Amino acid sequence: MPTVTSPDGTTIAYDKTGDGPPVVLVDGALCYRAFGPATPLAKQLADRFTVYTYDRRGRGESADTAPYAAEREIEDLEAIIKEAGGTAFVYGISSGAALALEAANHGIGITRLALYEAPYLVDDTGPVEPPDYRERIAEDIAAGRPGDAVKRFMKLVGAPRIAITMMRLMPAWKKLKAVGHTLPYDREILEPGRKREPLPSDRWTSVTMPTLVMDGGKSPEWMRNSQRAVAAVLPEAEYRTLAGQTHMLKAEAVAPVLKEFFAS
Incomplete structure (x- = not known):
């Protein structure tokens, strides 16, 4: 590599x-x-x-x-x-x-x-970002809950609740959680x-x-x-x-x- x-x-x-x-x-x-x-x-x-x-x-x-x-x-x-x-x-x-x-x-x-x-x-015209979004994402990550940070992000970008639920049952969810701690970087x-x-x-x-x-x-x-x-x-x-x-x-x-x- x-x-x-x-x-x-x-x-x-x-x-x-x-x-x-x-x-x-x-x-x-x-x-x-x-x-x-x-x-x-x-x-x-x-x-x-x-x-x-x-x-x-x-x-x-x-x-x-x-x-x-x-x-x-x-x-x-x-x-x-x-x-x-x-x-x-x-x-x-x-x-x-x-x-x-x-x-x-x-x-x-x-x-x-x-x-x-x-x-x-x-x-x-765009989606409304909750005023505490950045703080809540940071709290999720600090508490060792990167999956919660990913769910919060997916909700923000408009993913339906059922899609988020289904995603958590798929193999890709593990990959998403593995990089959930980088969401504040993008923000x-x-x-x-x-x-x-x-x-x-x-x-x-x-x-x-x-x-x-x-x-x-x-x-x-x-x-x-x-x-x-x-x-x-x-x-x-x-x-x-x-x-x-x-x-x-x-x-x-x-x-x-x-x-x-x-x-x-």
Whole structure:
């Protein structure tokens, strides 16, 4: 298992497949190499690119170091990019899109940036987050109940109660609980865009590389509003909707779009 070491000493595990210019894939909440969309997408891209997938800190085979800070995750991604040669194309999905955006703003060697549905809240159309959500998640984790944190998160994102109940009976539940303690990490990364108000126009001024901002044609309007808002505040952004897709994006739907964007 190849690894890189982040500046704070945290070991980050990764996989590398394919041949061509380097592309790094950044997962969203509760996902990692063995559980999520990155590995299937890497297989779709490997005929054109050298694709790096990695376990974000605290997930899968990567280590973790307290205290958490979003800056440490940016350093993790930078360590992967340095391993790839110092520059790379980067694609992030969901909270991984928010992480990739913050990392690009720090100037870490991202030459083209693709983002899919960073779940920001930019108006009153989105789901209402309970005012004590972050505190309750932290309490669940501190008490050794990562499963409760996962249930709370799934309820927040709109999963039906019956779906949550059924999920607890499936093999995937063990994998979800194993990374439940990282949910506060995602929430911290998303904080700048979760205020139910227009995105700050001066936050990502260093994101001057070509950027593709995407959403799904079947995603809710609040999510699509958010992506249009992201594209509007970035100087070199293109906004595109992938027909028929939801937040559960299919690798075969996004792979051709990424190939086109990263090759242009």
